[in-house]
Amino acid sequence: MDSKKPFSPLLARWRGLVQACAALLTNLHLPNFFKGELYRGAGKTVCVPGLNCYSCPGAAGACPIGAFQAVVGSSKFQFSYYITGILILLGVLLGRFICGFLCPFGWFQELLHKIPTKKLSTKRLKPLTYLKYVILVVMVFLLPVLVVNEAGLGNPFFCKYLCPQGVLEGAIPLSLTNAPIRAALGKLFSWKLCVLVTVVVLSVVFYRPFCKWICPLGAVYALFNRVSLLSMQVDHNKCISCGKCARVCGMDVDVCKTPNSTECIRCGKCVSACPTQAVRFRYGFDRGGAYSKLSQKTTIDERKGD
Amino acid sequence: MNLKKFLTLALAFTLVLSLAACGSKGDDKTDDTTDQTMTAEELNAKIQELADKENAIMEEDLELWQKLFAAMNEKRDELAQESNYGTYLLDGIELVKDQFTDDEIKTLTDGAEKIRDIEDEIQPLQEQYAALQPADDGNADTEGQAFPAFTGKDLDGNDVDSSLFSKNAVTVVNFWFSGCSPCVTELSELNALNEKLKQQGGAVIGINTDTLGGYADQISEAKGILEKKEATYQNIYFDSDSDAGKFASGIMAFPTTYVVDRSGNIVGEALLGGIDNEDNMATLQTIIDQVLASDSAK
Numbered sequence: 280m281d282s283k284k285p286f287s288p289l290l291a292r293w294r295g296l297v298q299a300c301a302a303l304l305t306n307l308h309l310p311n312f313f314k315g316e317l318y319r320g321a322g323k324t325v326c327v328p329g330l331n332c333y334s335c336p337g338a339a340g341a342c343p344i345g346a347f348q349a350v351v352g353s354s355k356f357q358f359s360y361y362i363t364g365i366l367i368l369l370g371v372l373l374g375r376f377i378c379g380f381l382c383p384f385g386w387f388q389e390l391l392h393k394i395p396t397k398k399l400s401t402k403r404l405k406p407l408t409y410l411k412y413v414i415l416v417v418m419v420f421l422l423p424v425l426v427v428n429e430a431g432l433g434n435p436f437f438c439k440y441l442c443p444q445g446v447l448e449g450a451i452p453l454s455l456t457n458a459p460i461r462a463a464l465g466k467l468f469s470w471k472l473c474v475l476v477t478v479v480v481l482s483v484v485f486y487r488p489f490c491k492w493i494c495p496l497g498a499v500y501a502l503f504n505r506v507s508l509l510s511m512q513v514d515h516n517k518c519i520s521c522g523k524c525a526r527v528c529g530m531d532v533d534v535c536k537t538p539n540s541t542e543c544i545r546c547g548k549c550v551s552a553c554p555t556q557a558v559r560f561r562y563g564f565d566r567g568g569a570y571s572k573l574s575q576k577t578t579i580d581e582r583k584g585d
Numbered sequence: 586m587n588l589k590k591f592l593t594l595a596l597a598f599t600l601v602l603s604l605a606a607c608g609s610k611g612d613d614k615t616d617d618t619t620d621q622t623m624t625a626e627e628l629n630a631k632i633q634e635l636a637d638k639e640n641a642i643m644e645e646d647l648e649l650w651q652k653l654f655a656a657m658n659e660k661r662d663e664l665a666q667e668s669n670y671g672t673y674l675l676d677g678i679e680l681v682k683d684q685f686t687d688d689e690i691k692t693l694t695d696g697a698e699k700i701r702d703i704e705d706e707i708q709p710l711q712e713q714y715a716a717l718q719p720a721d722d723g724n725a726d727t728e729g730q731a732f733p734a735f736t737g738k739d740l741d742g743n744d745v746d747s748s749l750f751s752k753n754a755v756t757v758v759n760f761w762f763s764g765c766s767p768c769v770t771e772l773s774e775l776n777a778l779n780e781k782l783k784q785q786g787g788a789v790i791g792i793n794t795d796t797l798g799g800y801a802d803q804i805s806e807a808k809g810i811l812e813k814k815e816a817t818y819q820n821i822y823f824d825s826d827s828d829a830g831k832f833a834s835g836i837m838a839f840p841t842t843y844v845v846d847r848s849g850n851i852v853g854e855a856l857l858g859g860i861d862n863e864d865n866m867a868t869l870q871t872i873i874d875q876v877l878a879s880d881s882a883k
Contacts, residue, residue, distance in 0.1 A: 429814065430766075432766040432769055460838060
């Protein structure tokens with residue numbers, strides 16, 4: 280993976296294919312889409328890395344956010360160590376690389392963004408990026424734990440009231456093929472369909488609005504971006520400060536200044552855009568973050584000198 | 586670049602398709618209205634409206650009617666089979682009139698005559714509704730299917746088996762599990778329904794899928810929840826490898842409720858979602874009324 284044969288640009292170039300494969304693998308049980316059934320085998324005891332509804336007919340595993348809420352909302356447990364463990368593991372191994380490469384809902388939004396219309400920048404909406412942490416704490420953790428019925432059972436608030444992926448992958452395909460489920464659709468479905476439509480429309484004009492502002496899973500991985508084994512590395516000896524990387528970034532990150540920003544989804548657009556191949560993916564304990572931090576310091580020093 | 590264009594096109598196409606798919610449901614409905622005089626839903630609503638009228642008649646003097654049902658139940662073997670529920674009631678009143686005062690007989694007879702007239706209205710509607718049903722949906726998978734046979738126990742340890750359906754004109758079977766919040770929420774409504782059905786020769790049976798196989802801790806947990814919710818109707822379990830056990834493990838949305846008739850056949854489609862929701866309760870009540878009506882007609 281070293282600089283002899285540059286791996287980073289290749290990975291960045293084939294990202295679309297990786298996303299497609301990941302979406303397919305995450306939802307491998309394709310015949311279930313026609314049967315209107317769910318796969319409920321052993322695979323469902325494990326979490327998929329991306330935001331992918333458990334109730335998608337094809338889903339091969341459980342959604343980490345859904346599973347977390349189900350456990351903390353149950354009467355027996357207040358906290359889900361198993362799911363938290365999986366999230367920490369994934370966060371440390373990959374961080375928000377999962378958002379950029381493996382998450383089916385991220386891919387869905389990106390495909391929508393390819394529809395040729397006028398595109399709007401989200402730079403001014405930066406404060407909204409903190410909303411996802413609020414959603415993570417309040418809807419995924421606090422409400423399911425605190426709002427309980429007489430048997431001590433909570434509700435998965437995020438899944439129930441907000442998650443558009445559940446409608447897209449669960450409610451819509453299931454209700455098309457399964458009459459009793461169709462009959463059960465009510466106000467909640469209408470509300471969440473509105474959420475989905477809003478996200479779809481916003482995704483056409485903005486780049487990944489759900490990932491930036493809403494996604495609690497993205498929020499978890501974002502917290503791990505700084506310590507993740509996978510990181511971005513900018514070689515400031517090669518960098519010519521052309522600013523192309525910052526301009527091409529859909530997540531409003533300036534990779535030269537903050538290579539491990541919580542918002543960076545490791546999509547590698549900056550890698551492809553860099554004319555001098557100064558930006559690349561870095562994987563491992565050793566130089567990764569330290570190296571870029573070091574070079575970051577030198578640039579700051581250089582700028583001071585300017 | 587070509588790949589991008591292709592993806593854009595493919596996505597636009599999928600979007601159009603999915604929109605078309607969403608739209609088609611609505612289109613079907615309009616087709617129905619032009620072809621038929623009433624859609625299945627309208628018919629159902631009308632039947633429900635009339636059934637509500639019947640219920641209202643009985644609710645005016647609920648105790649009196651309950652006394653009548655109790656009296657009739659004792660003489661049920663002497664009662665002729667009658668397709669009109671009102672006529673059946675009139676026959677019944679005639680049979681047990683010595684147990685009532687003249688005023689009471691008059692109230693009951695008036696009520697039963699009104700019900701007979703309403704039944705006359707309902708019956709052609711039900712026939713139309715039945716005629717529409719097969720065309721309405723191809724995949725009504727459990728409709729008319731026999732509820733799978735089982736032998737098991739209730740949560741108090743008494744033996745039960747599938748013959749329990751034959752004891753009641755209608756049995757409402759509710760599948761739930763202890764960690765299911767909407768299931769637990771509706772337990773009190775199910776208990777109220779059970780009390781109401783008792784008067785009409787029906788019952789509610791609960792099946793907690795956690796208890797299938799008879800795990801002691803799961804059973805005590807389920808019992809604890811039922812006690813907290815003051816639900817006293819019978820909850821049963823059976824072997825998870827039995828036919829009924831497999832049937833239960835095939836259920837993927839909870840709560841799911843089935844209506845089973847006296848012969849052990851499932852009537853109507855599975856009802857998904859709690860009956861604390863008014864629409865769900867109305868749907869369930871319609872099926873229950875149909876089963877009760879056809880049972881009393883036998």
